[in-house]
Amino acid sequence: MTKSFRSGSETVTAVTGVDLAIAEGEFFSLLGPSGCGKTTTMRMIAGFEEPTGGVVRLDGRDVTGVPAHHRDVNMVFQSYALFPHMSVADNVAFGLRRRGVDKAQIRSRVAEMLDLVELGHRGKHRPSQLSGGQQQRVALARALVNQPGALLLDEPLGALDLKLRQSMQVELKRIQREVGITFVYVTHDQGEALTMSDRIAVMNRGGVEQLGTPAEIYEHPATRFVADFIGTSNLLTGTVGGRTDAGTWRVEVGDGATALAAELPDGAEAGAEVHLTVRPEKVRISVDEPEGAVSRLPGTVTETVYLGSATHYQVDIGSDQRITVYQQNTSGSGLVAERGERVWLSWTPDHSYALTD
Amino acid sequence: MSTGVDTPTVSGGAVPGGPGAAGGTRPARARRRTDWGRVYTIAVLAWLFLPILFMVAFSFNDPAGRHNITWQGFTFRWYQDALAYPDLNQAMFNSVSIALLTMVISGALGTLLGLALGRYTFRGKQLTNLVMFSAISAPEVVVGAALLSTFLMMNVTTGYWTTVVSHVMFCVSFVAITVRARVITLDPRMEEAARDLGAGPFTTFRLVTLPLLFPAVMSGGLLAFALSIDDYIITSFVSGDVTTFPLWIWGATRVGIPPQVNVMGTLLFLVGVTLAVVNVINSRRKR
Numbered sequence: 309m310t311k312s313f314r315s316g317s318e319t320v321t322a323v324t325g326v327d328l329a330i331a332e333g334e335f336f337s338l339l340g341p342s343g344c345g346k347t348t349t350m351r352m353i354a355g356f357e358e359p360t361g362g363v364v365r366l367d368g369r370d371v372t373g374v375p376a377h378h379r380d381v382n383m384v385f386q387s388y389a390l391f392p393h394m395s396v397a398d399n400v401a402f403g404l405r406r407r408g409v410d411k412a413q414i415r416s417r418v419a420e421m422l423d424l425v426e427l428g429h430r431g432k433h434r435p436s437q438l439s440g441g442q443q444q445r446v447a448l449a450r451a452l453v454n455q456p457g458a459l460l461l462d463e464p465l466g467a468l469d470l471k472l473r474q475s476m477q478v479e480l481k482r483i484q485r486e487v488g489i490t491f492v493y494v495t496h497d498q499g500e501a502l503t504m505s506d507r508i509a510v511m512n513r514g515g516v517e518q519l520g521t522p523a524e525i526y527e528h529p530a531t532r533f534v535a536d537f538i539g540t541s542n543l544l545t546g547t548v549g550g551r552t553d554a555g556t557w558r559v560e561v562g563d564g565a566t567a568l569a570a571e572l573p574d575g576a577e578a579g580a581e582v583h584l585t586v587r588p589e590k591v592r593i594s595v596d597e598p599e600g601a602v603s604r605l606p607g608t609v610t611e612t613v614y615l616g617s618a619t620h621y622q623v624d625i626g627s628d629q630r631i632t633v634y635q636q637n638t639s640g641s642g643l644v645a646e647r648g649e650r651v652w653l654s655w656t657p658d659h660s661y662a663l664t665d
Numbered sequence: 666m667s668t669g670v671d672t673p674t675v676s677g678g679a680v681p682g683g684p685g686a687a688g689g690t691r692p693a694r695a696r697r698r699t700d701w702g703r704v705y706t707i708a709v710l711a712w713l714f715l716p717i718l719f720m721v722a723f724s725f726n727d728p729a730g731r732h733n734i735t736w737q738g739f740t741f742r743w744y745q746d747a748l749a750y751p752d753l754n755q756a757m758f759n760s761v762s763i764a765l766l767t768m769v770i771s772g773a774l775g776t777l778l779g780l781a782l783g784r785y786t787f788r789g790k791q792l793t794n795l796v797m798f799s800a801i802s803a804p805e806v807v808v809g810a811a812l813l814s815t816f817l818m819m820n821v822t823t824g825y826w827t828t829v830v831s832h833v834m835f836c837v838s839f840v841a842i843t844v845r846a847r848v849i850t851l852d853p854r855m856e857e858a859a860r861d862l863g864a865g866p867f868t869t870f871r872l873v874t875l876p877l878l879f880p881a882v883m884s885g886g887l888l889a890f891a892l893s894i895d896d897y898i899i900t901s902f903v904s905g906d907v908t909t910f911p912l913w914i915w916g917a918t919r920v921g922i923p924p925q926v927n928v929m930g931t932l933l934f935l936v937g938v939t940l941a942v943v944n945v946i947n948s949r950r951k952r
Contacts, residue, residue: 356857376860389858393876406863
């Protein structure tokens with residue numbers, strides 16, 4: 309799908325070459341920074357925007373050009389967009405009434421849905437009499453009661469405070485399991501996406517950077533953007549050297565230090581410049597030089613942050629490169645090394661990935 | 666206002682001499698400022714309400730001669746005899762029916778106009794804004810004269826319906842501006858949500874857009890009613906031989922205005938106030 313907007317004489321392309329196949333019953337997230345095209349993509353699925361190129365298929369049927377009110381998808385808006393002049397129950401019944409469902413059935417389905425979101429007793433209230441979290445659940449009920457082919461959620465937790473957001477994440481996942489409807493979830497919060505999703509499409513500048521399960525995306529980022537956007541990642545720049553006996557590639561990261569990479573990206577060969585990523589919690593820190601077929605880098609501790617359950621270290625490995633290390637505080641020994649001490653960093657080759665872009 | 670009144674009692678009253686000579690200027694200044702605010706408020710309210718009070722009071726006056734301008738004594742007579750002048754009754758009926766028609770027509774047209782101006786960008790939008798503004802700001806005498814020559818040129822006999830058309834013409838802008846202000850603050854996601862839930866464009870308008878705009882439509886409509894019912898200048902040009910309430914009074918000034926005019930004015934005022942209060946309560950309840 310492609311979507312361009314014309315603003316004055318300029319044409320702005322919001323989404324380009326996005327090709328997604330979302331499976332039935334899946335919790336699918338579109339994750340990316342603001343302006344990456346995730347909301348536009350969702351609005352094309354909903355029917356509020358028409359793609360400039362490409363097609364939207366729902367359940368195999370081409371719905372490109374079908375107006376929003378004839379599409380079998382429902383949306384939960386970031387601002388909830390509850391109708392302020394109607395009661396909570398009337399809000400939830402709105403979609404069913406449009407489809408001419410008979411009164412008795414509307415009443416029982418609305419009641420059932422309000423129970424599902426734990427607002428059974430608030431049906432007669434106005435939306436403005438409810439708290440933000442409750443309004444959020446009404447918006448969810450209003451969309452879900454129609455049993456749509458897919459439910460679209462546009463940053464639905466964005467307006468809630470942290471604690472409520474966390475409990476709503478669990479709640480959303482429970483509701484999704486219970487109703488078995490496909491959820492398409494738009495968010496810029498990587499924690500949210502990782503917690504709830506079956507699969508995630510990481511978007512940047514109108515395109516999909518990587519598509520995969522949360523574990524795949526976290527453990528094996530395909531691009532530097534993904535590595536940087538999802539969680540904390542160390543990025544080292546180096547030159548590909550030779551191959552070891554074990555078949556891994558040596559990457560020179562400056563000052564004669566060598567890291568190992570299990571694989572090279574497509575098209576890269578010896579002598580190429582690559583970026584190595586490694587997650588802070590995958591790096592071991594020790595005073596003595598470690599043994600075995602691991603990446604081994606000497607460095608100097610520049611900062612230590614004690615967090616109770618873990619300690620964070622900043623280690624300078626020379627040639628202007630720094631590595632962050634998260635070490636769980638399992639033994640009561642406290643710090644492995646003080647600031648200014650020389651240490652060794654090590655990680656197994658399959659924990660770091662060489663990327664070209 | 667109320668905070669200003671409270672402050673001096675706290676700072677100056679509780680501890681006599683407490684603030685002392687050093688801090689003495691502060692409460693004094695605060696007190697003086699509060700007083701000016703009150704005086705000003707009362708002055709404005711008096712300025713607004715005194716003429717109306719006189720109108721109401723003189724509807725109970727028992728004048729000696731033809732002129733109802735000096736207070737003579739209290740009576741309910743004019744309320745019992747409110748419909749004593751058949752011409753006046755007809756004029757009042759004309760005024761009210763013209764105002765009601767103006768309210769409905771300019772309410773409908775102005776709502777659609779305000780919606781278009783607040784929501785969409787289209788060719789001629791700026792021009793429409795300009796025309797609306799000029800309809801409001803143009804001197805009534807000029808508008809009245811221009812309307813009359815237009816009707817004459819088009820060979821339309823002036824009368825009841827030319828008056829309605831003219832009133833709609835100068836009222837529609839007020840409704841449009843009131844509605845536009847409301848449209849701008851309306852969350853467009855609200856209408857998208859309705860469409861998303863299966864409501865077509867018309868159903869969305871009927872069930873979501875219009876109810877949300879209703880307080881503004883109502884205010885605009887009441888404004889149109891009020892502007893229409895007491896319009897004199899434009900009406901005098903375009904009404905032909907139809908007489909409205911303001912035209913009748915103007916005609917009666919030469920022979921003396923009967924107290925019935927004050928009675929009808931008072932009743933009209935009461936109806937207007939009631940409608941306005943109902944509108945305020947309604948929009949509060951909806952929120």
